Amino acid sequence: MAELVQVIVDVPTMQTNRPYTYRVPEHLERQVQPGMRVMVPFGRGSREVQGFVVAVDQPGEFDGDLKDLAGVMDLSPVLNDELLKLAGWLADQTYAFKITAFYTMLPSLLKAQTTRLVRLVDEVDEQTRLALFADQDELDLAKVQTDPLALSQLMRLRRAGKVVIDYRVHDRARAKQITTITPTLSFDDYEGERLGVLKNAHAQRNLLDYLQSLAGKTVPLKQAQEESGLSAATFTTGAKRGWLKKGQAEVYRDPSGALPTSPTAPPTLNQEQAQAVKRINQATDQRTAETFLLQGVTGSGKTEVYLRAIERALANGRSALMLVPEISLTPQIVSRVRGRFGKQVAVLHSGLSNGERYDEWRRIKRGEAKVVVGARSAVFAPLDNVGLIIMDEEHESSYKQDDAPRYHARNVAKWRAAYHHAPLVLGSATPSLESRARAATGLYHRLTLLHRVNQRPLPPIQVVDMKREVQARGETNYSLPLLNLLTDRLNKGQQSILMLNRRGFSSFVMCRDCGYVPKCPNCDISLTLHMDSRSLKCHYCGHEERIPNTCPNCQGHRIRYYGTGTEKAVAELQTYLPTARIIRMDVDTTRRKGMHEKLLTKFGNHEADILLGTQMIAKGLDFPGVTLVGVLNADTGLDLPDFRSSERTFDLLAQVAGRAGRADEAGQVVIQTFNPDNYVIQLARAHDYERFFVQEMNLRKLGAYPPYYYTVRVMGSHPDEQMAARVMQAVRQELVGQLDSQTIILGPTPRAIARLKNRYYYQIVIKYRHDPALHARLTAIMEGAQQQFDRETQVMIDPDPQYFL
DNA sequence: AGCACGCCGACT
DNA sequence: GTCGGCGTGCTC
Numbered sequence: 001m002a003e004l005v006q007v008i009v010d011v012p013t014m015q016t017n018r019p020y021t022y023r024v025p026e027h028l029e030r031q032v033q034p035g036m037r038v039m040v041p042f043g044r045g046s047r048e049v050q051g052f053v054v055a056v057d058q059p060g061e062f063d064g065d066l067k068d069l070a071g072v073m074d075l076s077p078v079l080n081d082e083l084l085k086l087a088g089w090l091a092d093q094t095y096a097f098k099i100t101a102f103y104t105m106l107p108s109l110l111k112a113q114t115t116r117l118v119r120l121v122d123e124v125d126e127q128t129r130l131a132l133f134a135d136q137d138e139l140d141l142a143k144v145q146t147d148p149l150a151l152s153q154l155m156r157l158r159r160a161g162k163v164v165i166d167y168r169v170h171d172r173a174r175a176k177q178i179t180t181i182t183p184t185l186s187f188d189d190y191e192g193e194r195l196g197v198l199k200n201a202h203a204q205r206n207l208l209d210y211l212q213s214l215a216g217k218t219v220p221l222k223q224a225q226e227e228s229g230l231s232a233a234t235f236t237t238g239a240k241r242g243w244l245k246k247g248q249a250e251v252y253r254d255p256s257g258a259l260p261t262s263p264t265a266p267p268t269l270n271q272e273q274a275q276a277v278k279r280i281n282q283a284t285d286q287r288t289a290e291t292f293l294l295q296g297v298t299g300s301g302k303t304e305v306y307l308r309a310i311e312r313a314l315a316n317g318r319s320a321l322m323l324v325p326e327i328s329l330t331p332q333i334v335s336r337v338r339g340r341f342g343k344q345v346a347v348l349h350s351g352l353s354n355g356e357r358y359d360e361w362r363r364i365k366r367g368e369a370k371v372v373v374g375a376r377s378a379v380f381a382p383l384d385n386v387g388l389i390i391m392d393e394e395h396e397s398s399y400k401q402d403d404a405p406r407y408h409a410r411n412v413a414k415w416r417a418a419y420h421h422a423p424l425v426l427g428s429a430t431p432s433l434e435s436r437a438r439a440a441t442g443l444y445h446r447l448t449l450l451h452r453v454n455q456r457p458l459p460p461i462q463v464v465d466m467k468r469e470v471q472a473r474g475e476t477n478y479s480l481p482l483l484n485l486l487t488d489r490l491n492k493g494q495q496s497i498l499m500l501n502r503r504g505f506s507s508f509v510m511c512r513d514c515g516y517v518p519k520c521p522n523c524d525i526s527l528t529l530h531m532d533s534r535s536l537k538c539h540y541c542g543h544e545e546r547i548p549n550t551c552p553n554c555q556g557h558r559i560r561y562y563g564t565g566t567e568k569a570v571a572e573l574q575t576y577l578p579t580a581r582i583i584r585m586d587v588d589t590t591r592r593k594g595m596h597e598k599l600l601t602k603f604g605n606h607e608a609d610i611l612l613g614t615q616m617i618a619k620g621l622d623f624p625g626v627t628l629v630g631v632l633n634a635d636t637g638l639d640l641p642d643f644r645s646s647e648r649t650f651d652l653l654a655q656v657a658g659r660a661g662r663a664d665e666a667g668q669v670v671i672q673t674f675n676p677d678n679y680v681i682q683l684a685r686a687h688d689y690e691r692f693f694v695q696e697m698n699l700r701k702l703g704a705y706p707p708y709y710y711t712v713r714v715m716g717s718h719p720d721e722q723m724a725a726r727v728m729q730a731v732r733q734e735l736v737g738q739l740d741s742q743t744i745i746l747g748p749t750p751r752a753i754a755r756l757k758n759r760y761y762y763q764i765v766i767k768y769r770h771d772p773a774l775h776a777r778l779t780a781i782m783e784g785a786q787q788q789f790d791r792e793t794q795v796m797i798d799p800d801p802q803y804f805l
Numbered sequence: 806a807g808c809a810c811g812c813c814g815a816c817t
Numbered sequence: 818g819t820c821g822g823c824g825t826g827c828t829c
Contacts, residue, residue: 006829007829009828009829011828015826015827015828016827016828019829020828020829021829022829023829040829041829042828042829043827043828044827044828047828062829064829065829066829067829787826790824791824791825
């Protein structure tokens with residue numbers, strides 16, 4: 001009996017989201033293993049697609065005629081047993097296609113490209129042939145895809161059987177190759193050769209000298225040229241004479257380039273740090289998949305705890321994974337890890353080219369790198385024998401991927417930690433409520449760092465009431481207290497950072513007199529501004545009302561669409577402080593690659609006095625010269641129509657406050673707000689995360705929000721708005737009555753951005769505590785959506801969404 | 806996704 | 818009568 005394999009093909013639809021059985025042709029027998037990429041014929045015609053082998057020699061249920069594998073693309077599996085299992089779990093948990101899960105775990109170069117080539121197989125009249133094919137007998141279909149006339153002509157020819165379309169799958173993954181040279185003769189033989197060379201052939205004599213100096217060693221051609229000062233042509237001549245052999249060698253592209261690895265002496269730990277390290281290392285040694293919540297104020301030395309824990313994992317002969325949010329994956333942190341662990345470190349971040357990413361991935365896979373530092377997708381790094389997983393700034397929302405597969409790196413990290421019996425360390429100064437709550441119930445082990453390493457207290461925070469400022473001085477972004485402090489710092493030659501919170505720009509309205517923001521009467525969530533209909537909508541329950549002309553609270557007339565741009569803010573500031581050198585940092589000024597670093601370096605070199613920017617300046621920066629931090633508009637994030645807006649604002653304020661006075665000089669923080677009495681502002685001012693946690697938990701309990709309830713968002717889209725609404729109505733019908741009595745189904749409601757790319761979006765939000773039936777029902781909805789509705793219908797499911805916009 | 810099969814309107 | 822429109826079903 002022929003050998004059989006089960007293959008998941010690269011055709012991302014629900015109908016093909018299952019393994020297909022193929023026969024292994026004789027010449028490939030016993031070579032195909034699970035986790036390898038293969039090429040398989042799929043469908044009628046000569047279509048060929050890439051697929052992943054998920055099982056070998058297990059007969060499937062299919063009893064029709066089987067096709068043969070067309071070929072294997074890998075010599076060894078690209079996905080090991082662990083990652084194959086993980087992919088299955090991931091696809092199931094996130095309602096994603098298995099093929100999407102596979103590709104998510106691999107560097108993008110391993111996604112094959114298919115080209116469609118049109119080939120002439122029969123006589124075609126000369127004119128048509130010349131018009132379409134010019135003088136070629138093959139034509140890349142992608143090149144005429146945009147030409148409807150040529151396309152229809154080709155289709156006609158195809159129906160007439162005069163042309164066929166060939167599918168070619170090709171792998172884009174290429175190891176970088178360099179040319180090398182190897183001496184072929186012995187020292188004495190080279191002396192002999194010297195006799196046969198003309199006296200004035202200096203280059204060849206020098207080449208002989210150089211080859212002798214190599215003593216048989218293989219070196220890259222480029223290096224040989226540099227060392228000998230000879231041209232490539234000389235080496236070619238040498239090869240012709242049999243003096244040397246040219247070869248090819250695989251090398252890694254080096255993304256670290258000239259990045260300095262600064263081996264620094266590890267600082268001594270304070271008592272809290274030592275205690276935390278001890279507990280984590282115990283778990284590492286005993287191989288317990290325990291989850292730790294390392295809660296430490298800014299500057300308390302969490303990173304040093306991570307490094308010590310990694311050290312232990314390595315000492316035990318195991319590997320370590322360290323996740324950081326993309327935004328804080330700065331050269332600073334990378335060089336710190338490199339400084340400690342040197343070449344064993346691989347770094348994965350969005351700044352790498354596809355080739356560099358592929359090379360780092362191969363270094364990890366071959367076991368050459370034992371420590372991986374990277375952003376979200378690095379959680380899939382092909383490390384073996386993981387001894388420790390660290391997730392820094394675990395509350396960051398960027399750990400959740402917002403397209404398919406909609407996974408949260410924290411959940412994946414937990415899965416892998418359990419698989420490897422390794423501890424998981426979640427670190428943060430302001431943990432997510434979910435994690436902090438789990439630590440409270442004992443599900444996670446909480447470790448605290450209450451003291452800053454430099455013994456300095458956290459900077460004092462002054463809250464300025466902008467209502468009064470605006471009443472007294474008219475519209476402005478800058479209060480007098482802030483301006484006075486800025487002037488003071490300018491005079492002392494010290495630096496300041498100003499943050500303009502742009503989150504939710506113009507997406508809600510607020511009264512400039514009393515700070516009132518319209519809220520939904522049913523949901524107690526701020527209403528979203530819809531300019532197209534000039535209305536305010538709640539997209540939890542669908543409530544809609546007109547934009548008020550006067551404030552319902554104070555009857556004032558100054559209702560504004562809230563939001564202000566950095567450009568305007570800089571211009572205004574310059575009128576107050578004409579001599580100040582100001583750097584503006586926002587998406588506009590940092591769009592070009594490298595600009596982010598360039599502006600920061602400039603500021604770090606004290607080439608400017610004030611850095612004014614959006615959220616992006618809040619994270620990971622460490623400028624000793626900064627003694628003043630101002631938040632121009634703390635409210636903007638506060639009143640977003642999102643139950644997490646308070647949590648995010650608190651995190652952000654805590655984060656920026658940590659930017660002030662990190663070195664010798666004491667720092668100061670000013671928060672400007674229209675809601676000075678708001679509990680978020682007040683507790684941020686007091687640096688009191690724990691009280692914020694308690695208070696916010698109460699509100700979440702009252703509103704039936706996470707972490708008391710889990711949430712799932714089901715989105716449906718369609719080019720026709722009526723249809724989109726109808727689809728989601730039908731989805732609701734399939735859920736109603738099937739779920740737990742405590743489960744709440746909200747909607748369907750149109751999304752805040754109702755139309756995107758000419759599709760209309762409606763969504764349902766499900767809140768539940770414990771609902772064993774829900775997962776299966778949602779999977780069934782995904783699977784049935786295609787048959788039940790027309791082809792234009794798209795249904796997406798987002799478990800634990802971070803945003804509901 | 807992409808292709809074939811199949812059932813209805815405007816043309817040689 | 819046929820060419821070709823796109824609705825529906827299937828791909829090992």
